[in-house]
Amino acid sequence: MGKKKSTFNIKKNENFGEWYSEILSKAEVTDLRYGVKGFVVIQPWGARAIDKMYRIYESALRSTGHDPVIFPAVIPEKNFKRESSHVKGFAPEVFWLEKKQGEDRLALRPTSETAFYEMYSIWIRSYRDLPMKLYQRCNVFRNETKATRPLIRAREFHWIETHNVFATKSEAEAQIQEDISMTNEIMKGIFGVPFLPMKRPEWDKFPGAEYTVGSDSIMPDGRVIQQPSTHLISQHFTKAFNIKYVDEKEKEKFAWLTCYGPCISRILASVISIHGDNKGLVLPYIIAPVQVVIIPMHSETSGEKISKAAEKIRAQFLLANIDVKVDETDKRAGEKFFHWEMKGIPFRIDIGERELENGNVSVYIRDTGKKVVIKLENLVEDIQNLGVEFDARLKSSAQKFFDSKIVDCDSKASVKSALDGGRVARISFCSIDSAGEKCSTYIEKDLMARIMGSRGDLLEKATGKCLFCSKKAKIVVYAGKSY
């Protein structure tokens, strides 16, 4: 697509911002030249990875009892107004449609609680209708006024939102834990993106939630990026929308709601940032748009046999559902190597006469830069095994990086030093209820950082005193500078 250099050499750890912008453009993940602030084109290389990520997430949701549904992309203004904290939280971010005479003013969905809940109040009648667990895969829109950044902060993004209804609070809270586990299994276990499940402070929860557990990942520059959040919705909401059921004893009760929102386009931003290196993208085998590239090494005497062999291998891979590409363009071999390396394809196989004679091929491995020799007859099985090992290596080195970025801090000075140095500070704190908000001032105002919250999956007991008010510390919180 247009002429672009095929080599890449930017030091990710020295200038992550430049590295990120450049690799998205060079590898043709996104194109910023669409001409509308905050709206980018996600090119095939990005779209194919996103499609694979959607399938993984959707399959996990189905296996935990979620059914797909398709809601309208527009929400009437009156739905928003039914719950006051929600409208207050979202109103500034809403894109409105030009109003048509005689019709309600319509919003482009920034999130769909107020669309789903309208129907839930109709659909849910009896305890037999519960639990109801629905999800949709869709685009949502938020009128970002701050600087936008492709896949990270945009005006349109591509996510999944689940909206679940339960009879009791304890079932709803079990769902919150299921959501955290799913984030863990997919984000960390499959995409290799470690994160902290963070129960947000009272002053930073989702507008309309009783509480929120976000998941915070860490970018190469040490900044925190919010990934999938799960919310226990407040009964204010349930009551505003009148979502009630009749229980086994014929008694009418308000239901309990949860929602969960993995933003696939944003997760791709983390995947790209965390695994990439100075040569370009490094994409996990499981989501790489092309998993193996084959380079036919023609010689003057080799005739058609190299192309035929490449085609045969390609067919074998396709049959095994391995995404493969044969590069038969007239570029020089070295140029091809650099190009596909920059695009992050896990494995490259060069096929020439010698390889055909020996019945062996050498596989160049993107992350280690090493080559391994494998037999042509075991090609499919060996590549599949190498793929599993490839993803395990990415995961393990991402985890090491992540762990190295979290430091225990026992003074304001050490917090400042951690945050200024691009790390996440682990701190003893008084409380993340509204009572603790004033203790967040130093971090949130002076250091321009954020109290991310406390662990949402387990209780970390604090020792000693809160660093800021000197009252007895009740909880361990994490703080970081964020995107």
Add this chain to the structure above:
Amino acid sequence: MGKKKSTFNIKKNENFGEWYSEILSKAEVTDLRYGVKGFVVIQPWGARAIDKMYRIYESALRSTGHDPVIFPAVIPEKNFKRESSHVKGFAPEVFWLEKKQGEDRLALRPTSETAFYEMYSIWIRSYRDLPMKLYQRCNVFRNETKATRPLIRAREFHWIETHNVFATKSEAEAQIQEDISMTNEIMKGIFGVPFLPMKRPEWDKFPGAEYTVGSDSIMPDGRVIQQPSTHLISQHFTKAFNIKYVDEKEKEKFAWLTCYGPCISRILASVISIHGDNKGLVLPYIIAPVQVVIIPMHSETSGEKISKAAEKIRAQFLLANIDVKVDETDKRAGEKFFHWEMKGIPFRIDIGERELENGNVSVYIRDTGKKVVIKLENLVEDIQNLGVEFDARLKSSAQKFFDSKIVDCDSKASVKSALDGGRVARISFCSIDSAGEKCSTYIEKDLMARIMGSRGDLLEKATGKCLFCSKKAKIVVYAGKSY
């Protein structure tokens, strides 16, 4: 979801309109109670079928060299204005966003030519960049002012749009034929929805196309419904957007564009309408959200063994990627039978003690209403074979119905009688170029029907005279009353 009767008995052929509305509601395909004209909720039963249909279409597109891409849902007003027939054709149908100060006025995409072409003028430089074949799966928006009807005529719909670029007109025209073949393989071959590929008259083509080949299917009431269209885009468009490439001889040339738009939500409307019967939905095995339902027939003495057996069969099916449901609710068996029959599940297996003893189960087959006995040990294979036969039967009876609806007409009176009787008329006609428009008056004004066009995949030579102007007939056209 709420209390609804589980039986269904409306005569589809006597009152198709009522049948259609009722079955969508009773089978929980769509819910019209969202409260915004033209926007409906597609419930899980519809969403799961749509998801399967998307996968079939996307996989066919990938295998013919199309890559996925994700474009913004908004298009700046200035893009629309670059091609005059396009803006004239679409402007009345556009939903606009409230304009933000200092930013362009934005449209919600009604279709994305003017978004893609903006980027194509940047991306395409050389013959090496061609062909470029991209598709996106997305929602589009049109401000329908006429009466809306769920899945058929809506303000938001769910489709795939391809936008392809070629070096030469002949390659572009070959793509048009590939699109028609794909429609044939999928719509007719997989979903069992026959259609006529219709090259539209000059006065009915896509705004901005050199020509359009639509595909017209026929509903049970004899009305024609437009399904996927493919368009050869006019060079006015290519020039307005300045989409050029440099050829092998370093000469600059304008490229050729095609686009194709299968609307998945609308195809579902045809699938439901054509295959359904008086008992409710009949869904092709290949897209049914649940392909087999198992009803455990407990007795007072059977204890847990029936449930265990049902669970074992369920696991076998899941392993073979067959979508299965075990209905363990406390409804009466008869009620369950009616319910799942109405929902259109191809196969029902009742399991009781006798079945377990014999090692056989009987399978109730939705379309024929017959039962076949199969061995438990061959269950998966037999169901898969029955599924293939099931879809073949639906396809064949849809084809019979379709063929019976097309009649040759050799007089104005026979045309009137065919169209008033809910049939499609096959007519000798002078010309579908603009010269022929005045001959369409009788059909389009007096009979309130439409000249659908002439065959887009082959040439049907006319004999005799045009029925309307008595000049020599040059072409065979089809006419019908349409949705």
